Amino acid sequence: MIGILDYGMANLRSVQKAFEAVGCRADIISSAEEIARCDRLVLPGVGAFKDAVRTLREKRFDAPILRHIEQGKPFLGICLGLQMLFDVGYEDGEHRGLGVLRGRCVRFEVDRTLGLKVPHMGWNQLLFRSASPLLRGLPEGCNVYFVHSYHVVPEDPSVIATTTDYGGEFVSSVWRGNLMATQFHPEKSQKVGLTMLRNFAAM
Numbered sequence: 001m002i003g004i005l006d007y008g009m010a011n012l013r014s015v016q017k018a019f020e021a022v023g024c025r026a027d028i029i030s031s032a033e034e035i036a037r038c039d040r041l042v043l044p045g046v047g048a049f050k051d052a053v054r055t056l057r058e059k060r061f062d063a064p065i066l067r068h069i070e071q072g073k074p075f076l077g078i079c080l081g082l083q084m085l086f087d088v089g090y091e092d093g094e095h096r097g098l099g100v101l102r103g104r105c106v107r108f109e110v111d112r113t114l115g116l117k118v119p120h121m122g123w124n125q126l127l128f129r130s131a132s133p134l135l136r137g138l139p140e141g142c143n144v145y146f147v148h149s150y151h152v153v154p155e156d157p158s159v160i161a162t163t164t165d166y167g168g169e170f171v172s173s174v175w176r177g178n179l180m181a182t183q184f185h186p187e188k189s190q191k192v193g194l195t196m197l198r199n200f201a202a203m
Contacts, residue, residue: 002026002201003038007059009052009080010044018187022194024201035064039073040200044187045080049089049105049150052080053097062098069100069179074203076134077181079148082174085181086152101174103154110167119149124164124172124184132161132175133203134182134196142192144172144184151183178203 004015004026012028019026026042027034035041043065045052056062069075077085086097089105097105110116123143128135151170154160161180164172173182180200186193 001038002040002042003029003034004042004044005035005061005065006030007052007055007061009047009055010078011046012044015042015044015078015187018194018197019201022198022201024197032060032064035061035068038068040076040203041065041068041073042076042078042200043081043084044078045084046147047080049080049083049091049097050093050095053084053089053095056084056098066098066100072178074200075179075181076200077179078187079183079185082181082183083150083152085174085179086154089150091150100179101152101154101159101176102156103152105150105152107150108166108170114167116167119147120166121147124166126162126164126172126184127169128162129160130158130175132173132180134173134175134180134199135161136199137195138192144182144186144189144192146172146184148183 083105085100086103159174161173161175163169186196
């Protein structure tokens with residue numbers, strides 16, 4: 001069973017429809033008990049780091065999420081679902097993340113004289129840094145869709161799966177064992193994103 005966690009801060013149906021497009025059933029779930037029954041778990045997210053982490057803890061989803069990852073079950077974080085995996089986020093203050101990966105989530109600092117804007121929004125390329133199972137069958141330099149103002153800075157470079165250039169390289173996805181997470185939106189990234197979701201479902 002693929003579970004897409006509903007904690008009130010994501011466009012869940014678009015993720016669900018993307019899995020359906022590659023022939024995979026994915027159920028929207030909204031309880032800790034349902035997390036425990038998932039073979040694969042997807043944590044999407046749109047919005048503020050502070051609100052999302054607080055909501056996860058208030059709903060007592062944090063411990064079941066960590067347990068799912070510790071048990072070696074496939075896990076996919078998307079956008080905010082990537083950022084919350086790290087120790088701390090700096091959106092509207094300093095806020096403790098889930099601490100699955102060491103590092104922080106910081107706001108983009110871009111050179112506006114180059115015509116760059118925050119949020120980083122639209123299509124951009126992936127530079128491969130590891131053999132993440134999510135990337136199987138995809139070419140170097142493939143394009144994916146982004147919408148974000150913050151990005152993660154891992155302490156351990158070995159978890160970096162891809163980087164992307166936006167006035168300088170930033171980490172656009174991570175991979176460690178059964179854990180994968182993307183700053184971009186696979187469900188909005190057409191054939192490339194659907195290939196990633198198919199790869200995740202096949203794990």
